[in-house]
């Protein structure tokens with residue numbers, strides 16, 4: 679029987695700290711992290727072994743965990759097999775020297791991968807090095823999900839929150855279709 683949906687979903691913590699990087703704010707944010715983590719984690723496995731994936735976000739979203747190395751350090755402190763990383767090409771493109779090296783450093787801790795171009799546009803339309811990323815995923819034997827993450831500019835309120843102010847494809851359907859075709863070509867044709 680399939681695990682319940684909650685046991686199969688990645689969980690993201692969005693800890694916003696933009697513009698107020700002080701010791702006090704950092705301490706409060708970390709306290710909030712550990713409180714949320716305590717509520718969400720499942721150390722006894724009594725809730726079906728919920729897996730938690732922590733996502734490093736770029737400097738414009740948070741001051742806590744920006745890089746893969748910081749994420750790995752945090753996960754190593756937690757020391758639990760059900761806790762890993764969610765990496766996102768948009769954030770990695772801002773914070774990492776090399777996407778391929780970052781994925782290699784995450785290794786087995788990579789639970790989920792979110793992809794989009796450097797501007798959140800459809801994969802293949804910008805300057806992300808997809809070949810390097812695909813090679814690195816294949817070297818680390820990643821067999822998890824690769825999901826497309828972008829945001830629509832068409833919903834007032836949400837688009838402001840996600841800084842999505844202009845369309846990144848002619849239509850949202852075209853966005854999805856071209857992304858899927860490109861991702862299949864890059865990630866499924868590789869032996």
Ligand SMILES: [Mn+2]
Nearest residue numbers: 733766792827
């Ligand atoms: Mn993301």
